[in-house]
Amino acid sequence: MKFVAFERSKQGTGASRRLRNSGRAPGIVFGGGAEPVMIELDHNALWHAVQKEAFHASILDMELNGQVQKVLLRDVQYHPYKPQVLHVDFQRVDDKTRLRKKVPLHFINAENSPAVKIDKCLVNHVANEIEIECLAVQLPEFIEVDLGEVVKGQSVHASDLKLPAGVKVVTHGKPNPTIATVVEPVEEVIAAPVAAAADDKKGKKGKK
Numbered sequence: 001m002k003f004v005a006f007e008r009s010k011q012g013t014g015a016s017r018r019l020r021n022s023g024r025a026p027g028i029v030f031g032g033g034a035e036p037v038m039i040e041l042d043h044n045a046l047w048h049a050v051q052k053e054a055f056h057a058s059i060l061d062m063e064l065n066g067q068v069q070k071v072l073l074r075d076v077q078y079h080p081y082k083p084q085v086l087h088v089d090f091q092r093v094d095d096k097t098r099l100r101k102k103v104p105l106h107f108i109n110a111e112n113s114p115a116v117k118i119d120k121c122l123v124n125h126v127a128n129e130i131e132i133e134c135l136a137v138q139l140p141e142f143i144e145v146d147l148g149e150v151v152k153g154q155s156v157h158a159s160d161l162k163l164p165a166g167v168k169v170v171t172h173g174k175p176n177p178t179i180a181t182v183v184e185p186v187e188e189v190i191a192a193p194v195a196a197a198a199d200d201k202k203g204k205k206g207k208k
Contacts, residue, residue, distance in 0.1 A: 001054060002061040002068075003046070005029070005039040016087070025085045029062065029071060032092030039064065039090075046085055050076055057103045057141050059093060070094060072101070072136060093136035100170055102131045103140060105179065109148030115182045119152040122183040130158065130179070131170040138166040145179060156180040 008019070008026065016026045025043045030036040049055045055073060062071045075089040093099070105128055115121040130143060143161060150156060157176045158169045171177055 001049070001052075001058060002063065003041065003049060004063045005041050007065060008038045008040040020084070020086070025088060027088035027090065029064070029069070029090040029092060032069075032094060032097070034092065037064070041088070043085060046088065047083065050085060050088075053104055054141050057101065057139065059136060059139060060090070062090060070136070072099065072139070095135070095137055097136040098133070099136055099139070100131060100133045101139060102129045104129050104142045105145050106142045107145045107147055107180065109146050110150070112148050113150045115150045115152050115154065120185045121152055122185070123147055123150065124181045124183050126178045126180055130161075130177075131172075132163070132167050133170050134164075134167040138164065140164050140167065147180065150180075150182055152182060152184060154182050 005027070008015075019026050019040055020043070023043050024040045025046050027039045027041060028036055029039055050073075058072075060071050060073065062069050070093050071090040072093050073088065074091045075087075077086040077088075078084065079086055091097075091099075105125075107123070107125060110116055110123045113123070116123065132140075132143070143163065145156065145161065147156065156179045158171065158179060159176050161169065161179065163169070169177075
C-alpha cells in the first residue's frame with residue numbers, strides 16, 4: 001500500500017489543531033538511522049486507509065519529498081467520539097529491521113470441524129490477534145488459524161499455529177497461550193410443564 005505524506009514545520013497543540021481543521025492529520029516518521037521527521041497527511045485518505053486491516057500489519061510505501069520510504073504504522077490516536085485521526089506514528093524499516101508487531105488472526109473452517117459439524121459445539125475465539133517477532137520484510141498481514149480438525153473438548157494454542165518462515169510468537173512469559181476453545185452445547189432442561197402440572201394438582205386438591 002502506498003500513501004503520500006508532506007513535511008510540516010509548525011509544531012505544538014495549536015498548530016496541530018489548525019492542521020486538523022484544514023483537513024490534514026499530523027504525524028511523525030522515525031527510525032532507520034535517520035532523524036525523526038514531522039509529517040502531515042490528507043485526513044480523508046488516511047481515515048479510509050486505517051479502516052483496512054492491511055494498513056496496520058503491512059510494510060507501506062510512504063512518498064515524502066519525492067522519495068519513497070518503506071515504513072510501518074506504529075500507532076494511531078483517534079478522537080474519543082468523532083471519526084477523526086488525531087495523530088499517526090510511522091517507523092522506517094529495511095531488510096535488516098527486526099520488529100515485534102501484533103497481527104490479526106483469521107479463523108477458517110470451523111463449520112467443517114468434527115466439533116461443530118458432528119457434536120454441535122461452538123468455537124470461542126480467545127484471541128483475535130497475536131504478537132509476533134520477525135524481520136520487517138517477513139511480516140505477514142495476518143496468521144491463518146485452520147479449525148477444520150478441532151474436536152469436542154479441544155483447545156487451540158499458539159504452538160498449533162502454522163507460522164510463516166522466520167516468524168515466531170511472542171508469549172510474554174506465558175508458555176503456550178490459548179487461541180481458541182471448543183464450547184460444548186448446553187442442554188436445555190424444560191421444567192415449566194412439571195411445575196405447571198404440580199400447580200394443577202394443588203388446584204384440584206383445593207377444590208375438593
